[in-house]
Amino acid sequence: MPHDRIAELIAPLRVRPGSKVRLPKDFDPGYTGDLIDKAAGTELLQRGVAMLADFQSRLAAQHTNGLLVVLQALDAAGKDGTIRHVMSGVNPQGVRVHSFKVPSAEELDHDFLWRYATRLPARGEIAIFNRSHYEEVLVVRVHPELLDRQRLPPRARNGSVWRRRFQAINNFERHLTDNGFQIVKLFLNVSKEEQRKRLLARIDRPEKNWKFSAADLHERGFWRRYQQAYADMLTHTSTEHAPWHVIPADHKWFSRIAAAAVIVNALDGINPQYPVLDTQARRELQEVRGALEEG
Numbered sequence: 452m453p454h455d456r457i458a459e460l461i462a463p464l465r466v467r468p469g470s471k472v473r474l475p476k477d478f479d480p481g482y483t484g485d486l487i488d489k490a491a492g493t494e495l496l497q498r499g500v501a502m503l504a505d506f507q508s509r510l511a512a513q514h515t516n517g518l519l520v521v522l523q524a525l526d527a528a529g530k531d532g533t534i535r536h537v538m539s540g541v542n543p544q545g546v547r548v549h550s551f552k553v554p555s556a557e558e559l560d561h562d563f564l565w566r567y568a569t570r571l572p573a574r575g576e577i578a579i580f581n582r583s584h585y586e587e588v589l590v591v592r593v594h595p596e597l598l599d600r601q602r603l604p605p606r607a608r609n610g611s612v613w614r615r616r617f618q619a620i621n622n623f624e625r626h627l628t629d630n631g632f633q634i635v636k637l638f639l640n641v642s643k644e645e646q647r648k649r650l651l652a653r654i655d656r657p658e659k660n661w662k663f664s665a666a667d668l669h670e671r672g673f674w675r676r677y678q679q680a681y682a683d684m685l686t687h688t689s690t691e692h693a694p695w696h697v698i699p700a701d702h703k704w705f706s707r708i709a710a711a712a713v714i715v716n717a718l719d720g721i722n723p724q725y726p727v728l729d730t731q732a733r734r735e736l737q738e739v740r741g742a743l744e745e746g
């Protein structure tokens with residue numbers, strides 16, 4: 452994917468820092484840019500995947516920066532498939548995927564960012580958060596009883612808990628980017644109708660049955676509340692150092708291209724390079740080479 456093409460593709464998906472987001476008004480889940488169908492996007496995705504593999508190899512070799520990819524979405528929006536497709540070309544040694552579920556008792560005994568902090572990428576690594584610290588202002592906001600279980604002291608609940616959390620998250624991310632850890636934040640935006648179709652497919656297709664969970668249906672009942680929580684999250688946590696991109700997710704083929712493009716763009720910004728040896732080290736390498744040639 453050429454630079455210009457990537458920039459053109461992802462510009463409409465970026466949440467401008469400071470802008471107020473309304474959902475579903477501001478972002479169309481069915482958007483596919485100037486691409487008409489899957490066939491039109493196949494080559495683009497292949498090129499994106501190949502670029503990711505090359506960047507990942509350089510990132511590991513340079514060993515200076517790390518990349519955190521945050522994936523947030525409602526159920527059946529395609530998080531798992533996006534990870535599978537977009538990361539299909541990269542060396543598994545350089546990528547770690549962490550899927551965050553309902554917190555354990557030990558996790559609940561810590562501050563709300565603790566469990567995420569323990570799974571951050573190291574330098575040279577890419578980490579993917581399949582759900583993330585943002586669940587702390589999404590599912591926990593939609594279901595206040597989850598906040599009660601966190602046993603916060605009264606002063607942590609003063610005023611707006613959510614405003615405080617947005618601020619804490621922005622500070623946390625600022626600290627990471629200042630120290631060489633780039634953050635890509637993707638919200639896979641699926642429509643209510645498309646989610647309905649996908650949940651039905653999980654019931655109707657035996658090979659998808661394992662993915663169906665009655666809990667998904669229960670959460671679907673909170674659709675409006677989730678849209679509001681997502682909109683507020685996008686409004687308050689899309690920053691210059693770690694902006695959100697809203698990935699239209701009703702067409703899986705497009706969401707994969709768009710996700711790949713945003714990640715490639717971030718890596719391009721890091722521009723990782725293979726280390727180049729200095730003159731002395733090169734000379735030594737040539738001496739070793741000479742010795743090896745002689746047997």
Ligand code: AMP
Nearest residue numbers: 551552553554582586587590591597666
């Ligand atoms: P899944 O991603 O489908 O395997 O589901 C994981 C479940 O864990 C979802 O229902 C999330 O809402 C839930 N979950 C993830 N993070 C949290 C959190 N911080 N607090 C409560 N529930 C969470």
Ligand code: MG
Nearest residue numbers: 526527664667
């Ligand atoms: Mg699920």
